[in-house]
Structure formats: C-alpha cells, structure tokens
Amino acid sequence: MNSAANPLRDAEDRRLPRIAGPSGLVIFGVTGDLSRKKLMPAIYDLANRGLLPPGFSLVGFARRDWENEDFAQVVHDAVREHARTEFREEVWRQLSEGMRFVPGVFDDDDAFENLRATIEDLNKCRGTGGNYAFYLSIPPKFFPTVVSQLKRHGLSDAPEGSWRRAIIEKPFGHDLTSARELNAVVHEVFQPDQVFRIDHYLGKETVQNILALRFANTMFEPLWNRGYVDHVQITMAEDIGIGGRAGYYDGIGSARDVIQNHLLQLLALTAMEEPSSFDARALLTEKLKVLNSVRLPADLGLHTVRGQYAAGWQGGRKVLGYTEEEGIDPHSRTDTYAAMRLGIDNRRWAGVPFYLRTGKRLGRRVTEIAVVFQRAPHSPFDTTDTQELGQNALVIRVQPDEGITIRFGSKVPGTQMEIRDVTMDFAYGESFTESSPEAYERLILDVLLGDANLFPRPQEVERSWEILDPIEEYWDAHGTPEPYAAGTWGPAAADEMLARDGRSWRRP
Numbered sequence: 001m002n003s004a005a006n007p008l009r010d011a012e013d014r015r016l017p018r019i020a021g022p023s024g025l026v027i028f029g030v031t032g033d034l035s036r037k038k039l040m041p042a043i044y045d046l047a048n049r050g051l052l053p054p055g056f057s058l059v060g061f062a063r064r065d066w067e068n069e070d071f072a073q074v075v076h077d078a079v080r081e082h083a084r085t086e087f088r089e090e091v092w093r094q095l096s097e098g099m100r101f102v103p104g105v106f107d108d109d110d111a112f113e114n115l116r117a118t119i120e121d122l123n124k125c126r127g128t129g130g131n132y133a134f135y136l137s138i139p140p141k142f143f144p145t146v147v148s149q150l151k152r153h154g155l156s157d158a159p160e161g162s163w164r165r166a167i168i169e170k171p172f173g174h175d176l177t178s179a180r181e182l183n184a185v186v187h188e189v190f191q192p193d194q195v196f197r198i199d200h201y202l203g204k205e206t207v208q209n210i211l212a213l214r215f216a217n218t219m220f221e222p223l224w225n226r227g228y229v230d231h232v233q234i235t236m237a238e239d240i241g242i243g244g245r246a247g248y249y250d251g252i253g254s255a256r257d258v259i260q261n262h263l264l265q266l267l268a269l270t271a272m273e274e275p276s277s278f279d280a281r282a283l284l285t286e287k288l289k290v291l292n293s294v295r296l297p298a299d300l301g302l303h304t305v306r307g308q309y310a311a312g313w314q315g316g317r318k319v320l321g322y323t324e325e326e327g328i329d330p331h332s333r334t335d336t337y338a339a340m341r342l343g344i345d346n347r348r349w350a351g352v353p354f355y356l357r358t359g360k361r362l363g364r365r366v367t368e369i370a371v372v373f374q375r376a377p378h379s380p381f382d383t384t385d386t387q388e389l390g391q392n393a394l395v396i397r398v399q400p401d402e403g404i405t406i407r408f409g410s411k412v413p414g415t416q417m418e419i420r421d422v423t424m425d426f427a428y429g430e431s432f433t434e435s436s437p438e439a440y441e442r443l444i445l446d447v448l449l450g451d452a453n454l455f456p457r458p459q460e461v462e463r464s465w466e467i468l469d470p471i472e473e474y475w476d477a478h479g480t481p482e483p484y485a486a487g488t489w490g491p492a493a494a495d496e497m498l499a500r501d502g503r504s505w506r507r508p
C-alpha cells in the first residue's frame, strides 16, 4: 500500500526526525560573537542529535591568517563553551573533518575563487552534492559586495539538481528605505525562495507554541478578542547592558534592535487570524494582514516612551551607565528602553491596546506575552471580598522558565468569602523530558531542509519598518531619552503612560 493511501503510515512518517540531506554551510562574519556563541554550537548540537548528514561541511570566510586547523580549533572552543548538548569525541571528529577556512576580504576576487574551489573539493570528498547555504552574519553595508561576489563567481546559481540559499541576519536595514534597498540588492542575485531572513525569536519553542496554544485547542480562542480581552502586554526585558556591541548598537537603539523584528512578530502571532495551513505562504498572509491593521497612537508623545540606562546596581554589583560604556558617544541619545501602545484596527481587536516594551539593564531577563482579560461584568460578592482580586490573565512565558501561566481568582479557605488571585502553571521542564533546542538549531536545520515557515518575508520586514519609522522620527525631533537606573524597570514615564490608561505594567 502506498503511504498516500495509508493515513496511519503518514502520521508515523511525520514523527520521524527531519534530517538534512547532503549539504554545507558557508559563514561570512565567522569571527563575530554570533557565530561563536550561537551558530557554531548550534551546528555541533545538530550533528550531535544526528540531524546533519555525515558529510556536512562548514566553511568559514574571514580576514584572518588561519589554516583549516586554526578554524577548527576556534569552532572546537566555541562548541566546548557554548553547546547545549554533551561533547562527544566521535561526533566532533566527523564534523571537524569537513571544516575549511577561506581567508580573504569581501572584495577579493581570488578569495571567492578559492571559496568556489573549496566547495567543489568538498562536493567530491564529502559528498555535499553542491547544496550550500551562505550565512551573511555581517553588517548590512557589506551585503551588496558579498552577494555580487557570490554571483560573479558562480556561487549563487545552483548547479543542476542542487540548491543554493542565502541566510540573512538582522539588522535588516535601519528604516523602511534602507530595508527596501537591501531587499532589492539581495533579490538582484537570489530568487525570493532562496532567501532566509533570520528572526531568531521565531525559532524559539515557546514562540511556535503560541500557534499551538491558539489553534490546536478550543478553550482559548473564543476568549481571544475584544469581547473578553482588556489589553495585551508584550515584554522583552534584558538584564545585560550592551556588552561589546557598542559599534552596532549606538545610533540603532532598542526599538530598531528588537521591536521592529522580535516584538512585532510576537504581536503578529498573538493577534493574527488562523492561517489556512502552517506553511510559509499561509502564515505570511495572516501575519501581514494583522501588521497592516496596526495603528499608531495619535499622540506619540503620550503613548510612546524611550529611556536610556544610567549607572546603577545589578546582581549585587555596580554597573556603568550607557553613555559611560566603552565605545559609546558620551552625548548619545540612543534608546536602551522603548515602550509603546499600538492598536489593531480590525473587528477582533478594535479598542484593545497592545503595549510593547523592551529594555537593557532592567530588573531581570524575561520575555513574556500577557493577555489580560476584562473584569467580570458583574460581581455578586461584596467589594471587600474581592479587594485582592486582579484581572484574569494568560501569560505565555517565552523565556526563561518557559511555559504558560493562567491567573484567576479563587476563594481563600476559611469561613469568609475572600477571593484572591492564584495561578495555574504549565512548565516545559515538568511536562517534557527533552530540553528545548536553541532557536538557531531549528532555524539552521530549516534552511538546510528548505523549510521557510519560520522566516519573515520581505513584506513583513518592510511593514514592520513602516510601523516603527514615524515613532523614530518623532523621537529624533523631540528631546532625549529619559534616564533610568540600571537594575530598575525603566523610566517613570513608561509607568505614567499606562497609569493614564488606568493600567499598570506587570512586574514579572
């Protein structure tokens, strides 16, 4: 019986691990932090889980005087320090045999010829089949040079029967105009289905679980609308400062760094309608539709806030203020905190505010989506009975402590009718034995498999800039960010912004 005629067989097949076929990955920007802390460990973890083909090959391209062995040593150290899974000598040996290094700068034709020869050699000795993904983990100003070099040296065109793909890291532009320019540059060389834009939040298990929670269950969706929801809070708080990333961060700031991408993607997944399937095109349709319905507040001064961290205390030690950090202009007006109220003009969400906030050097690291429900329309209890009762809430804990919390009122045991908030918790760590893969493991594997579901399309990226641009322009023209002490929950103006609406931020 063929598998198409046998639904049981189909179901079993889908449960088999998805393993990449013959392939290799070339990383530009291989000496950067992202590569060392995330990409190299993710590749090892994939190999360790048996999800890469035996001949998988990794090519680093950078301006370093390295031999293949030096590069393999760098990957080795990164893996030992940052990999999620245990180190196994036999896995490492097989993986490291396919590591090559190509020294050079981006406009060096000889280096790209060398890259071409390296790939041809790997096709022969490792059986990579001509299937290569090029990971551009480099500042966008270098995109035009690198993609045109790939074209010129015949690397972007897949030989018959094989594939070539480009993986593009954020920041994808710094406003709508630059994002459009970058899209045009990339699409001059690569077809749309060859391009994979990374938003690593979409690779997180908890973020994909938003769709499972909403669309695989019946008990949430009936409440998921203006009839029951009072407002939604999306928080991405970090306790770290900008570390060694002054060059990237200054002049960019928190809203461009994470609201334009991660937080607007979270908003889209939380607010969109059910897609007709879980494939890239269907997801794009729904995400784009809801992003197109996003409305900015009429008064940007009242309903957006930006802040900048000043010196303070964090984890028991004194930390510097943003403008005292190494490499930062002492007069910098860059925001390290941003909060805003967005509306969604559609039948489901009209009148329901979506509050977004993010910041560095806040009280603790936490990302969550809190759907806060309206109070009961009528209460048969005395007001004294419900003094300690808040609003019902469903909180998707993206990280850390991944899980979902539902908050509701319960009677306190005793002779009186006293009702207080309690919580019901689902924690990944308790329900599942396997730890969640890192976002980059999932996303790199998806690229090798050609699965584009979890990658934002250019239309979403451009629409997100369209939402953010007027806010950035307003901020540029009006004053400076409000200072907040490191280790606190951001500027007072952000609390005032919610207080004016009769609400308050959650203190996770």
Ligand code: BG6
Pocket: 238, 257, 258, 367
């Ligand atoms: C990146 C931002 O996209 O996300 C960083 O550029 C931020 O500034 C990081 O620190 C946070 O990622 P995660 O997965 O630790 O929440």
